């Protein structure tokens with residue numbers, strides 16, 4: 001990332017249109033303002049300059065245009081969809097590690113979005129991203145206590161990076177900005193901003209599951225993290241089950257108590273908690289799929305299949321995605337349904353992910369071996385049953401590949417939402433749709449009731465589901481597809497964004513005391529170095 005200017009407030013104001021100027025409905029703060037209690041002198045000072053709200057999105061992964069290869073991942077796909085409409089500031093990690101990172105964000109303007117990103121030092125990357133975020137928070141939230149690594153240094157690094165990101169974001173913020181923080185990398189960010197005196201509305205959305213308290217309490221600094229949520233005005237999850245698990249954790253740890261209509265009192269602050277299932281840009285995905293026959297990769301793939309049916313899986317190479325169990329289920333299906341030998345091909349598109357994390361490295365080897373072994377034992381000279389590919393495929397080609405598939409195989413062991421499931425459905429041909437086989441442990445299963453729901457741990461049941469899907473009559477396929485499309489057309493990515501921001505707008509005036517010293521998260525000083 002060379003030659004990008006540092007941000008100035010003036011440039012930022014010129015560049016980023018406000019929420020109000022955009023087509024996306026902003027939280028109705030004007031109405032709320034009339035009901036609010038009188039402001040303190042400090043908050044009046046902060047809120048004086050602008051009556052327009054700008055959306056500020058914070059996430060670890062930021063798809064800065066023109067920088068590096070695009071990383072596959074649902075968070076950036078969803079947020080790109082959301083921010084495209086409203087415009088605003090998108091702040092986070094540049095994706096780069098450098099020797100001496102500066103604390104001033106580098107800025108890239110693209111259309112109505114201002115991207116402001118920070119590099120990480122190798123140590124920060126190791127401790128905060130590859131360490132605490134992806135070796136403690138990720139496995140715990142995906143119910144994998146067997147994979148949790150607890151290192152005090154990584155925990156410290158996590159809080160240190162959060163504090164540093166808050167300090168770098170501070171000079172970019174305007175008094176009336178609506179700040180929307182995303183995902184497990186940045187749970188303590190609002191507490192750090194409050195400590196610096198910011199009174200803006202702040203919402204948090206968790207893209208991954210939140211487990212029941214017996215599992216969640218395996219997190220190091222568990223109580224400290226729960227207190228950190230108390231600095232937000234709204235905390236959102238993909239499913240009611242995740243939101244409920246979280247509320248129970250608060251109550252069980254005596255950190256938050258329900259005060260009615262989805263609000264909890266955490267410390268001296270009222271926090272709204274709710275479920276906001278993320279959606280996709282359904283119509284544009286369907287359009288892309290309809291015109292994808294012209295795509296060269298789609299064209300070549302179709303030709304290479306001959307008259308075989310296609311089963312498709314698309315996942316980052318992550319242990320949460322259930323790839324080992326899925327290949328095993330496919331293998332079981334072929335063995336128990338010999339009439340389908342050489343009549344079906346399973347393509348598994350699996351970009352590598354988090355390759356610096358040991359659990360991911362191990363899995364890369366294991367899955368590659370398993371795919372090779374399956375082909376060796378099941379395949380024929382003229383038939384490769386599993387095509388296992390570690391490449392990122394762009395959305396245009398993916399849409400076409402989904403559309404030509406008889407089955408979308410989406411069988412994570414645990415997943416916050418899983419956008420691939422939704423994309424597969426949106427891409428289908430209305431008069432001859434394929435079948436979605438979906439894990440009951442994906443957030444998407446709460447919405448997509450027309451899928452064939454499976455328990456991904458049950459190999460034989462998954463194999464039976466594959467055979468059933470391949471034999472499913474057209475009428476049943478259509479019925480299932482139509483019921484899912486109704487949902488996908490209503491709950492789009494725009495609707496998700498709007499619902500969250502409206503709810504954040506409705507949340508009560510932040511109850512944080514004007515004295516930053518008294519906004520401390522209990523024990524917050526214990527962790528950061």
Ligand SMILES: O=P(O)(O)OC[C@H]1O[C@H](O[C@H]2O[C@H](CO)[C@@H](O)[C@H](O)[C@H]2O)[C@H](O)[C@@H](O)[C@@H]1O
Pocket residue numbers: 061071072073074075076078183184207208278353354415416417418419
């Ligand atoms: O940024 P990475 O470490 O490369 O990982 C990619 C993203 O993975 C996770 O995505 C989640 O968000 C999706 C959209 O809400 C959801 O459908 C999926 O179930 C989640 O796993 C992670 O939460 C993101 O922060 C990462 O960027």
Ligand SMILES: O=c1ccn([C@@H]2O[C@H](COP(=O)(O)OP(=O)(O)O)[C@@H](O)[C@H]2O)c(=O)[nH]1
Pocket residue numbers: 072073074075077314315316349350351391392393394395398417418419420421423
């Ligand atoms: O080769 C690939 C693999 C995945 N994706 C996209 O990455 C996202 C994955 O999101 P999902 O919610 O399914 O899972 P996550 O990776 O975020 O856990 C989806 O939009 C996929 O279309 C992609 O564009 N190319």
